[in-house]
Amino acid sequence: MSEDNNYVIIGISGCTNSGKTTMTDRLLKLFPSASQMCQDTYFLEPGDERLEFVPEVNHSNWEKLSALDMDRMVRDVKQWIKDSKHSNSHQIPILFIEGFTIFNHSPLKDLCNKKYFFTMDFETCQERRSGRNYIPADPEGYFEKIVWPMYFSNKSELNHYKDIVYLNGCDPQEKTLKTILEDIYTLPALKKLHFIS
Structure with a gap:
């Protein structure tokens, strides 16, 4: 995606319970005029025939991209882009997109200016x-x-994408937040903003 747009879309993805939502909430406090979209709101309804049922655990597989209505999510993001272009606000429109497989859907991934992926070890993830x-x-x-x-x-x-920044979900949040902010402020649309420590 071109970084010359008059809007910014930040994608925050990664392992379940790795701190995606917490970090998004912290970023929203620093950018109070920003918008947010959460992938969790696009899950299919329980019992939907498109869900893959796993007999071994007697449960649907909610971890697959096919368990989400990604077409609707992309439409909503594109609508946000359209609306942001007609906004009278003097601030740069910013959208934070959070979800565990947002980069696995190319039409959505390609809309993001910056992409961050939180990793996690088995024990910590299971405990959380x-x-x-x-x-x-x-x-x-x-x-x-x-x-x-x-x-x-x-x-x-x-693995073949070179524009995803991988972050350890077990690292201190202040360290991770600083890393993300420093990277976000390299975008042409945000370079004039003061760094927030």
Whole structure:
């Protein structure tokens, strides 16, 4: 994507429970006029025939890109771009897109000016996920047999892209936030903004 646009789209992706939402929330506080889109709101409804059912865990596979309505998400992002071009605001429109497979869908990935991917180790990820409640809930064995293998499968699809910045989800948030901010401010549209420490 060209960096000469009068808007900025930042993609934040990565492993489940790796800190994507927390980091997005922190960035939104620094850019209060920015917008946000979360991939989680585009999941298909439980029971949708497009979901892949895994008999081994008696559960649908929610970790695949096909479990999401990505066409609708791309349409919404393009609508945001259209709206931002007609905005009367003197501020640069910024959109933060957060989700675990947003870079696996090329039409969405290509709309992002900057891309960040949070990695995570097995033990930390499992511990964090066990403290979260999902609807529908994770059945026994779902993390080990579906979530973790799909994380590596989804991540491996991105290996040939050179414009994704990989970040360790276990690093201190202040360090990660500083890294992202320094990188964001290299964009021509944001270079004039003062660095926020």
